[in-house]
Amino acid sequence: MTAVPARRPAPATRWVRGPGVPWRRTVDGCVLARPADGEPLALSAAAAEIWAALAEPATVDEVACRLAASCGLAAADVRGDVARAVADLHAHGLVEPR
Amino acid sequence: MTAPTAPSAPTAPVGPGARDAGGGPPACGPADGEVLDAVAAHGLPGSTRALPARPLPDDRWRPVLRRARATRLVGLLAAAAVDGALPVTDAQLDQLAATHTDAMALAVRLEHELGVVLDALAAAGVEVRLLKGSAVARTAYPDPSQRPFSDLDLLVRGEQLPAAVACLGELGFRREQPELRPGFDRRFGKSVTLTHDARGTAVDLHRTFVMGPLGLTIDTEALFAHPDRLEIAGREVAALSPTDRLVHACYNAAVGEVPARALALRDVAQLALADDGADRDAVVDRVAPWQGQAVVARAVTLAWQRFALADRTPLSQWAARYEPGRVEQRRLTASLAGRRYAAKALASLPVIPGVRGKAAFAAAVGLPQRAARNRSALAWWARGLRGARATVARAGEARG
Numbered sequence: 001m002t003a004v005p006a007r008r009p010a011p012a013t014r015w016v017r018g019p020g021v022p023w024r025r026t027v028d029g030c031v032l033a034r035p036a037d038g039e040p041l042a043l044s045a046a047a048a049e050i051w052a053a054l055a056e057p058a059t060v061d062e063v064a065c066r067l068a069a070s071c072g073l074a075a076a077d078v079r080g081d082v083a084r085a086v087a088d089l090h091a092h093g094l095v096e097p098r
Numbered sequence: 099m100t101a102p103t104a105p106s107a108p109t110a111p112v113g114p115g116a117r118d119a120g121g122g123p124p125a126c127g128p129a130d131g132e133v134l135d136a137v138a139a140h141g142l143p144g145s146t147r148a149l150p151a152r153p154l155p156d157d158r159w160r161p162v163l164r165r166a167r168a169t170r171l172v173g174l175l176a177a178a179a180v181d182g183a184l185p186v187t188d189a190q191l192d193q194l195a196a197t198h199t200d201a202m203a204l205a206v207r208l209e210h211e212l213g214v215v216l217d218a219l220a221a222a223g224v225e226v227r228l229l230k231g232s233a234v235a236r237t238a239y240p241d242p243s244q245r246p247f248s249d250l251d252l253l254v255r256g257e258q259l260p261a262a263v264a265c266l267g268e269l270g271f272r273r274e275q276p277e278l279r280p281g282f283d284r285r286f287g288k289s290v291t292l293t294h295d296a297r298g299t300a301v302d303l304h305r306t307f308v309m310g311p312l313g314l315t316i317d318t319e320a321l322f323a324h325p326d327r328l329e330i331a332g333r334e335v336a337a338l339s340p341t342d343r344l345v346h347a348c349y350n351a352a353v354g355e356v357p358a359r360a361l362a363l364r365d366v367a368q369l370a371l372a373d374d375g376a377d378r379d380a381v382v383d384r385v386a387p388w389q390g391q392a393v394v395a396r397a398v399t400l401a402w403q404r405f406a407l408a409d410r411t412p413l414s415q416w417a418a419r420y421e422p423g424r425v426e427q428r429r430l431t432a433s434l435a436g437r438r439y440a441a442k443a444l445a446s447l448p449v450i451p452g453v454r455g456k457a458a459f460a461a462a463v464g465l466p467q468r469a470a471r472n473r474s475a476l477a478w479w480a481r482g483l484r485g486a487r488a489t490v491a492r493a494g495e496a497r498g
Contacts, residue, residue, distance in 0.1 A: 020332015022209035024202035024243040027176050027195035031202045033331075038210030038297075040203035 014057040015086055016098045023051070035093045050085050057098040060086055130162050135404060137171055138360035140178040141240065142367055144409030149184045159190050163197060170361050172201050173244040201246035208232065211299050212250055213331040215266065219252075222265040226336070227253040227325060229304060229346060230365075233337040236328060238368045245361075249291075249300040253321060253338070256284040256305045266292050266301060279462035286450070286459050288313050307349040310433035310442035311449045315388045341380045344369040348397035349390070353433045363401040370398060370413055378412040392422035392430045439463075 023032040030048040032041050043051060049070065053063045063086070064079040071078075089095040133154070139145040154162060166175045176198040178184035179191060186194065209232055219226055231247025239245045254262045260283070263273060271292035277283050283290055289304040306313040325336035326343070338346060347369050351362035385394055398417035401407070407414070422430065432445030443463045450456050 020213070020329075022206040022331050024205055025241060026199045026202050026243065027180060027191065028199075031199055031206055033206035033210040035210075038207050038214075040207050042199055042203070 011060060014059055014098045015054055015063075015090070015095045016057040017051070017054050018094055018096050021094055032094055041092060041094075046081070047085050047089075050082060051089070051094075054086075054089075054095055130158055130165070133158075133162055134165060134169070134171060135360060137166065137175050137178055137184070138364050139367075139405035139407075140174050140181075140183060141244075142364075142405055142407065143371060144407045146406040146408055149178060151185070153185045153187045153190060156187075156190070159186075159193075163190075163193060167197050167201070169359060170201070170246045170248065172198050173246050174364070177241070177244050198243075202243055204248065205232070205235070205242075205246055207297075208247065208250055208299060209331050211294075211297065211301075212335070213333055214269065215250065215252075215301060216333065216335065218265050218269055219262060222261055224254060224258045224262045224265060225322065226262075227322060228328070228330075228335050228337040229253050230350070232330060233326075233328060233335075234343065234347065234365050234369070236330065237326070237337070237340070237343070238365065238372055245365075249302055251302045251304060253304045253318070255322070256287075256318065259284045259287070259290065259303060259305055262303050263290055263292065266303070270294050270296060271301060279458075279465075281458070282462040285455070286314065286446070286462070307346055308353045308433055310353075311429040311445045312349070312353060312388070312390060312393060312433040314446055314449045315429075316390070317388065340369070340372070341377070341384055344381060345384055345390070345394065348385075348394045351400065352393045352397035353430070356434050358397070358400050358404075360404065363397070363404050366397045367401040367405055367407065370401070370411065371409075378416050381413060382416065389426050389429065391420060392426045395420035395422070396430065 018035055021032055021035060023030055025048070026042070029043045029045045030051055032043065032051070033039070034041055046067070049067055050063055053066050058066075060079065060083045061075065064075045064082040067082060068075040068078050086095060090097075133150060136147040136149045139147040140149065153159070163172075163175070166172045172194070175184070176194055179186045179194055212228075212232065216226070229251035231245070231249070231251060232242075235242040235245035235247065252262075263283075267273075271294045274291045274293060277287075277290075283305065287305050288307075288309040289302045291300060291302050293300045306316050306318050321338060321342055324339045326339050328335045328337050337343070344366070347362070347365040351358045351366045354362060381394060382391060385391055394413075395417040398414055402414050402417070429445060429449075432441050443459075446459065447456050450459050
């Protein structure tokens with residue numbers, strides 16, 4: 001499958017995991033099956049934290065705050081990375097706007 | 099902080115090679131076998147198996163990791179390392195992480211495939227119950243990442259087996275072995291394995307739990323009653339009830355391979371120590387009509403011994419005391435993996451109802467249709483020859 005090019009999500013959009021995406025924790029992150037074709041995708045530890053945060057609907061800012069708090073950084077420092085990761089997850093059909 | 103990383107491709111391809119290679123798992127030394135038994139026991143309450151207090155030297159670590167992968171203990175190995183119960187070096191942790199990710203990639207791929215397969219079977223009117231891997235991983239283990247699996251196992255009613263095989267054929271699956279004779283699978287078979295070459299996945303369609311007389315005496319229709327409803331890949335999936343899950347794990351561990359696989363025994367211990375499936379009376383009552391008490395007793399006893407479980411439960415105490423009758427013991431012995439095919443076939447005859455049924459079974463086993471013969475003609479004849487020799491030898495012993 002060719003993923004749709006990732007676009008930055010709108011700030012107010014709330015995101016949540018796509019329904020029924022099979023996934024597993026791994027030693028250093030997690031692995032998920034892409035809904036379109038079942039192709040496995042490995043996430044790093046930080047991206048896995050974003051995945052964990054999106055078990056419930058959340059904006060990019062909310063996820064950034066949570067991630068920043070867990071590693072002792074300012075939310076502004078991680079917001080861009082979170083936005084890119086959410087956009088990538090969306091492009092693969094793994095998260096959706098709520 | 100490590101910047102969040104966008105999803106990336108898996109580190110290794112997922113394919114048929116991820117299934118256990120034929121010829122059994124790679125060997126490792128006795129001391130490493132002890133390590134793997136302790137890994138297999140990791141997290142079990144009451145186990146007195148001890149993991150090494152220091153990282154293994156690399157020349158021991160490598161065979162342990164290889165064997166853990168081949169025997170699907172890599173999930174428990176990862177859990178032991180992440181929990182700090184098994185010290186590992188940074189390099190060993192990297193190797194373990196890659197191996198575990200491969201195993202989990204296969205698991206999620208199979209769960210995706212499960213959705214496709216279940217949709218197709220439902221459209222064909224085939225009712226199934228999910229067995230083993232995904233069902234046990236999701237219900238019995240504290241984290242499903244501890245329990246890898248390498249295929250999908252589904253229970254199908256015998257009369258629906260041909261429709262199920264045809265349905266999966268339309269999805270691109272092909273059966274590994276031809277049917278011995280038309281109608282054999284749905285009447286006497288244990289399971290049909292189908293593989294999808296392009297996707298590298300396999301589905302086992304089970305009619306019953308094991309080959310031989312023990313499998314033929316199971317009331318398979320009863321297994322469809324009271325299903326456990328699980329949510330997998332966004333859909334509701336019917337699995338065996340908790341009690342039947344434990345019973346199936348016992349059949350798989352006690353009869354499926356000799357010696358029993360550590361993961362199969364871990365499933366037994368994991369389910370037997372769970373709150374919802376280990377009621378002794380429910381388990382024993384369930385298998386009594388099938389004369390399967392010896393199976394449960396063997397599996398539970400082997401699990402308690404293998405993992406040095408100090409805690410006694412009503413089920414483990416019953417298992418330790420249970421003494422099977424002669425017929426039950428004979429059926430168990432004949433059903434064990436590794437027993438001669440002829441011995442299993444002979445032991446199966448008495449439990450097959452009716453003269454016609456016995457004749458159909460004997461004809462299929464003794465004179466398989468051309469496709470099955472051609473598949474492995476030498477193996478069939480060699481098997482028949484071995485069976486004939488064994489029969490002659492036993493007759494001689496009896497006369498002597």
